[in-house]
Structure formats: structure tokens, C-alpha cells
Amino acid sequence: MTSVTKLTVRYAETDQMGIVYHTNYGIWYEIARTNYIKDIGYSYSDMEKIGILLPVINLNINYISPARYDNNIIIKTTVSKISSAKIEFFYSTYIEGDEKTINTGSSIHAFVDKDMKLMNFRKNFPDIYTAIKNSI
Secondary structure (H helix, E strand, C coil), X not given: CCEEXXXXXXXXXXXXCCEECCCHHHHHHHHHHHHHHHHCCCCHHHHHHCCCXXXXXXXXXXXXXXXXXXXXXXXXXXXXEECXXXXXXXXXXXXXXXXXXXXXXXXXXXXXXXXXXXXXXXXXXXXXXXXXXXXX
């Protein structure tokens, strides 16, 4: 499954050169990741309420071409891997109307409990694990 997130670049997200400041992509990935989870029928907040936390343990961002103020951005998100201990998301970013990739990235997240202890996600939450696994 591919989740599609649409955003519009705000003026505050650009730098002095008029392009999107690099750290905004990590924030946009978070929005896209949250939408992915919603698209499979869950929410981050509901997952947190039942004791599932997903801290970032790795973030990789590849800058190919700039985005600018008022561009309509599309982020396509997929899950590339899932195990009992972690999950990896992959992101491709485009300017709407142009399928040329301007940015790619990935993030890896550990499955931990409220005490930040690693959990066996597949064993503890088999329904959510299966929903994510089936979305790949």
C-alpha cells in the first residue's frame, strides 16, 4: 500500500534562498507516516494510549531538487520492512503535477513501551502488526 499525503509549502518553511529548509522534510515525513497509519485503520494517538511508542532510531533524507514557497507537495509513503522490534518507512516527495522526485527518505522506528523498553510488537499487538504487514 502507498499512502499519499498532500501539503502546501508555507513561507515559514523556506530559507533565505527561497527553498524549503532541509529540516522540514523530517517534519513532513512525520505527517506522512501518521497518515499511513490512519490509512490502515489506526491512529498514532490510539496506539500510544495502549502502550505503543515508535521513537525514530534512524532518519535518512536525500535531497534531489528544491521545493519552493507555495508548491503543492505530494509525499508517497510505504512500509518497506517490519519485524517484531522495528518498522521502516520509505518516502518519495514530488511537486504536484510533476512526477519528478525531488526528495526521498526513510525512517526506522523501534517498537517500545511507555518505559521505553523494546517490545515484541508482533506478539503483544498481533492485529496491528498483521494490518501493517498486510499493507506492504
